[in-house]
Amino acid sequence: MDRSNKPSPITASGTGPQPSVRVENGRANARLPTGDSVDVLLYGATVVSWKSNGKENLWVSEAAKLDGSKPVRGGIPVVFPCFGPPPKDHATGKLPQHGFGRNSNWEYLGSSSSESGSLARGGDDSIKLDFGLSHAQLSEEAKKQWPYAFGLVYSVTLGKDGLQTMLNVTNQGKEMFEFQMLLHSYFRVDDVTRCSVNGLGSTTYIDKVLDAKEHQQSTPELRITGEVDRVYKSIKQDTTSIVQDGKSRLDVQRDRLVDSVVWNPWIEKAKGMGDFEPKDGYKNMVCVEVGAVDGWQKLEPGETFEGGQILKSHL
Template structure:
């Protein structure tokens, strides 16, 4: 699926005189990543290895995501760090092969070609693909995942939000397969870890799954130590506060769970790919996903899920 001679800069979809400026998409010289920028200055950067969003900036250049200074961006390791008891996935890489494979960039859409609200504001949508036939597929996945599949991952940027969505299609004829999905989003916060607030969940759990049952947490969770939990909220939106001020709203679509993770001091220091050691004070993972169990995808069917992170001022 990977094209050998991709252009470094994708042309605008239209050059008709009188049209407002359109978003641009540029590849790096080594074709390892691409950067999309709205005409108003907001930008997003995606590493093709894992189709990993590694930067999201507002019009002033203020970064909204946290990225470890020790993260490997050369494809040697997943940027963000198995299920040994699950027969279909027990031999796959940690966190799954979608994060350890090189995805193909399928193209862009802009507000000029969209309908509805997206057409009324600067918007760019980037589509990435990975399939069982893709040359970028992790070799370990190809050896231990016998099912035919097709994944489409989309990243949509507008002035106030970032949306990521995935469609996982089972192309394997008559054989169903199981999957899990987690949007690994490391939000950048200032001074100290934030406090995600949300409606009282119906269920909470520690990872790894299956968990021991825990009582539902309060509607406000304050991070004061190592935190690694799976929640099942009753409503779709979670608010992430920074120093008691709302900063992000994370909205889920067809993703039942939210993982909240912060390694805190001891674990951060012990992790080789987490830097600086005190970086835990400036980041918080609030990750929508479908990880409370396995999602069965029947032959010819698909699983879809999405998240939207909205800036709050």
């Protein structure tokens, strides 16, 4: 896709070790001198690995397809322009569940040293990878299902202090469109039964497991003791934390977004998913997914929406 401010390749800003980027075989890899790294598939612009201090922060199913044949089970898939099965009476009604963002081939737009922003302290400290998707790149089927002119730029910034993923949506057409977006992050934990998700106290949520009705989080922390599928709406706190054995494991900071989904399939649902392996893998993952999924975001011609997350690992 065309982009006037396409970033320049990384250039050395000093005599010490520099960040590196490698793009090959449908995958972009960035690495810092510290050894921290991130891997992003061009298919779906899906982050499939984020390592800090030599340890993996994301959970990816052993049966996940990484060849572009189907959306990845795990990592950080990009959900756009609808979350879940779309309403049949909506403009997205003909699209598959979660839309086309996670199963389209994105273009690699380039890399740049990131000297500004939440994770940067200088050119050697962080590196940003940009990926693009537009109407022209969609399959013919998807073009018919959702015929709006749009442009997406997905920026993945690896820093010493964490990982930032931001989605920029532009209406490039002549008519308004509505959309939802979600970053479907699967986080790796040692044992989900020893974890809690904090920062959701007093928040209203829709419980998709219980009755799809609204409830209010009555405790400051959420314990995972069975299947969980909740949409938390208009969260007041900026940060949701995964706490493991009483210690902070990972912080998820919403950036210009106020909704989050918490999901774990537990025993029976994991058994029923063909691409979920090992079947007891639910013990080692929990999804905390930032997004705009409570209703629809309206975007007029020429307007832009941007939202994402900043992840900080405490490994």
